[in-house]
Amino acid sequence: MIDRYLAPVPERRQAIVTSLTFGYAAAWLVVRGLYVRDVARLPTRRFAPVGLFEIVGGPPPGWVVLIVWLLGLLGCSFAAFGRLTRVAAPVGAVAMLVIATLTSSYGQVFHTEHLLALQLLVLAAAAVIEPCPFRTDGRSATCSGWPLRLSMGVVVVVYVVAGIAKLRHGGVDWLTGDVLRSHVAADNLRKLLVDDPHSAVGGWLSGTAWLWPPIGALTIAVELGAPLALVPGRVRYGWVALAWSFHVGVLALMWISFPYQLSGIAYAAFLPVERIEASLRDTWRSRAGRGRLEVAA
């Protein structure tokens, strides 16, 4: 079993997953930069620390947040381009964890960045323990498979834990009753009451009682069925497609976006991304070649 866990994966696959994951984190830090600034300016009385801030105790000063944000942006950007990865990846991963934890330390834990933070930590650990450097010369090479398999394991455990929570707290009603329907209606109404965009579809469909037990059952099936993603081949790809569709459904019915999952990058470790990349390159080359021929003619 250990041998299978450590079995090599194509080097290009790990390089692409690392690049996509850290690239996403860098983009997140830029896009959510103003939000991070707003959070850093919130009154101290609203501070309700979680994670590492429970140890620190108080909120960090604004200038510390700015430095951590900058380090995160630099670390993630360098790691995304495969430069100075041994230093950049851990710096980027830890800074992203700090920033994500800070934004969740004001009364509301956001669950949209958990998977990103965890996968960054795995890839950063791999960069330090067993670096698998970028090679752009296209030659075939492999590296140890544990970082990507651990990334997959993280995804599987996170989904299963979320599924268990629903059965533990909501019970069988989550599958058969109105729990999900009430949540969808209440969440959309909450957004409406604070003048924020909501899902009109979700609000409208909450009036259709028979619809929700099957949606609830499908949700639990996707979450508890996550270990199927460890079975190579079509079963794995089927689960990935279902999990992605589940997040599309959440967006459509509740206007809650899990952008990391919706981008597909959260599931990149499950996919033969190096083959997808090669196929895209071939398509690009053949189109460019055809274009040149047409111009020459």
Next chain:
Amino acid sequence: MLVALAYPALHPEEIDSLPFSNYPMFAHDRSPVSRFDIAVLIGADGVEQRLDPRAIGRTDQPVQAVETVRQAIRTGQTDALCAEIAMQVDVPGTIEVISVSYDAVAWFRGEREPIERVVHSNCPSVAS
């Protein structure tokens, strides 16, 4: 690492943190009637107007805005929150920090009257 991630699922108490969580969002049983802790503006004409997340919670996150009000109610600081919100609103009127209860499913069917409405604090907006 995987054992640590799975631990919140087995723990008798709720663990909702980062990076470890049992992901309790939308997991709990929920009655059809929900209470919403929000802030609104009562205009000079007496009409209730909604305030956006930034006015209430100083960020663009609606859940953070609602949690800000909930936190203020829990800690008895609704007057301070009301004064903070009043500074953000440049329309004449009165800010009210309220808890309002609706049957959310019925609301989307058109039954818009609140089941209960409690005013915790009120204060004039900065433009008043």
